[in-house]
Amino acid sequence: MNQNLFTSFNIPVILGIPLAVLIIMFPTMLIIPPKNLINNRLSSIQQWLVKLTLKQMMTSHTPKGRTWSLMLLSLITFIALNNILGLTPYAFTPTTQLSMNLGMAIPLWAATVLMGLRFKTKSSLAHFLPQGTPIPLIPMLIIIETISLVIQPVALAVRLTANITAGHLLMHLLGDTALTLMSIYLSSSTITIIIIILLITLELGVALIQAYVFTLLVGLYLHDNS
Amino acid sequence: MLFRVVLSAAATAAPSLKNAAFLGPGVLQATRTFHTGQPHLAPVPPLPEYGGKVRHGLIPEEFFQYLYPKTGVTGPYVLGTGLILYALSKEIYVITGETITGLEVIGLYIFGVKKFGPSVAAFADKLNEQKLAQLEEAKQASIKQIQDAVDTEKAQQALVQKRHYLFDVQRNNIALALEVAYRERLHKVYKEVKNRLDYHISVQNMMRRKEQEHMINWVEKHVVQSLSAQQEKETIAKCIADLKLLAKKAQAQPVM
Numbered sequence: 001m002n003q004n005l006f007t008s009f010n011i012p013v014i015l016g017i018p019l020a021v022l023i024i025m026f027p028t029m030l031i032i033p034p035k036n037l038i039n040n041r042l043s044s045i046q047q048w049l050v051k052l053t054l055k056q057m058m059t060s061h062t063p064k065g066r067t068w069s070l071m072l073l074s075l076i077t078f079i080a081l082n083n084i085l086g087l088t089p090y091a092f093t094p095t096t097q098l099s100m101n102l103g104m105a106i107p108l109w110a111a112t113v114l115m116g117l118r119f120k121t122k123s124s125l126a127h128f129l130p131q132g133t134p135i136p137l138i139p140m141l142i143i144i145e146t147i148s149l150v151i152q153p154v155a156l157a158v159r160l161t162a163n164i165t166a167g168h169l170l171m172h173l174l175g176d177t178a179l180t181l182m183s184i185y186l187s188s189s190t191i192t193i194i195i196i197i198l199l200i201t202l203e204l205g206v207a208l209i210q211a212y213v214f215t216l217l218v219g220l221y222l223h224d225n226s
Numbered sequence: 227m228l229f230r231v232v233l234s235a236a237a238t239a240a241p242s243l244k245n246a247a248f249l250g251p252g253v254l255q256a257t258r259t260f261h262t263g264q265p266h267l268a269p270v271p272p273l274p275e276y277g278g279k280v281r282h283g284l285i286p287e288e289f290f291q292y293l294y295p296k297t298g299v300t301g302p303y304v305l306g307t308g309l310i311l312y313a314l315s316k317e318i319y320v321i322t323g324e325t326i327t328g329l330e331v332i333g334l335y336i337f338g339v340k341k342f343g344p345s346v347a348a349f350a351d352k353l354n355e356q357k358l359a360q361l362e363e364a365k366q367a368s369i370k371q372i373q374d375a376v377d378t379e380k381a382q383q384a385l386v387q388k389r390h391y392l393f394d395v396q397r398n399n400i401a402l403a404l405e406v407a408y409r410e411r412l413h414k415v416y417k418e419v420k421n422r423l424d425y426h427i428s429v430q431n432m433m434r435r436k437e438q439e440h441m442i443n444w445v446e447k448h449v450v451q452s453l454s455a456q457q458e459k460e461t462i463a464k465c466i467a468d469l470k471l472l473a474k475k476a477q478a479q480p481v482m
Contacts, residue, residue: 088328177323
């Protein structure tokens with residue numbers, strides 16, 4: 001079934017139809033909009049989580065930045081759900097594809113930069129020069145700041161891709177190792193299995209944290225430029 | 227619309243039906259029947275409180291009940307085992323590294339659900355309960371407010387019954403004040419009248435005194451005027467002679 005290590009990162013295809021869009025749309029089926037005042041447990045917990053995340057993320061923003069609440073909240077929910085669902089066996093994780101992450105990162109980052117340049121031109125350009133720099137360093141520092149600005153979307157996308165891909169790869173590798181070791185040396189296979197358990201726990205954490213970091217950084221760029 | 231076309235065609239075909247063409251649309255609407263079936267939107271049937279019963283978290287109970295008449299209690303389990311063994315032995319399902327990872331993920335998930343399930347469920351129930359409690363509290367506060375208003379109203383009504391004491395006291399006060407004012411004014415009137423009368427009396431007294439003095443002065447003046455010098459001399463000589471006589475009499479008397 002798996003010719004090489006990376007076949008699990010191929011987009012699943014049924015009868016020649018790539019299923020990427022369906023897989024990306026699947027997490028929305030798990031979020032049920034609350035219908036009544038008192039819902040079932042799942043809806044209540046989702047509601048509570050959404051409120052918690054929203055309060056945590058958006059209180060430090062200006063009112064203009066808070067117009068992004070829906071965007072950022074749906075972003076963190078989307079990334080977190082995709083990452084967590086990717087941990088199930090034989091699942092395809094859309095966030096391992098650099099194309100998707102770049103498609104998320106570049107528009108969001110560009111939106112914050114353009115917003116800053118349009119509404120607060122002086123202040124957003126002033127971010128290029130930190131306070132208190134010695135005068136001879138200024139030209140070099142501006143170049144460095146520009147590069148660090150341009151690299152932000154790439155960093156966002158590549159960070160998410162690399163983390164999730166690396167975690168999945170490790171899990172596959174360790175699984176293969178455990179399988180191979182079972183016929184050779186059973187006890188080290190048991191140890192590997194225990195390691196995999198720990199790794200899955202880590203992956204769970206990484207999944208959530210990466211979503212959080214992505215959204216947080218976009219929020220940060222927003223805060224700078226709103 | 228087609229009905230009208232049909233009607234007009236029928237009218238041209240049979241002239242006796244021409245009058246019926248005017249009734250065409252009305253007839254169409256009148257013959258359409260509304261609200262004949264059972265209303266199926268209301269009342270809404272009550273939603274079930276709990277979901278369907280599931281065995282092992284995955285397989286609905288109805289499946290076991292469905293197989294029970296034919297295969298008894300162990301039927302579905304034998305079926306499941308058979309399917310799994312068939313898939314494994316025919317390599318329909320290949321055991322790879324993914325199998326081990328998958329088994330561990332599922333094992334971890336079941337462990338998590340078994341361990342944290344009840345507490346998460348209790349938390350969710352608590353969230354709902356808090357919402358209900360808030361509303362209930364609002365309702366109770368509203369009821370209490372209205373009850374307080376009713377009690378206040380009752381107390382006010384009871385007070386109203388006792389208002390006549392207040393009115394009596396006020397009436398007495400006012401009567402007293404009126405009496406005092408009346409007496410005060412009476413006294414003032416009396417004083418004023420007495421004042422005027424005293425004035426008249428004193429005027430009269432003064433007039434009489436003045437007349438008396440005037441008369442006395444007049445009499446004295448005229449008497450003094452009438453006294454001539456001769457008469458004055460004679461009077462004085464007579465007085466001296468009288469005085470001498472008196473002196474003699476006075477000298478004579480103490481000797482006695």
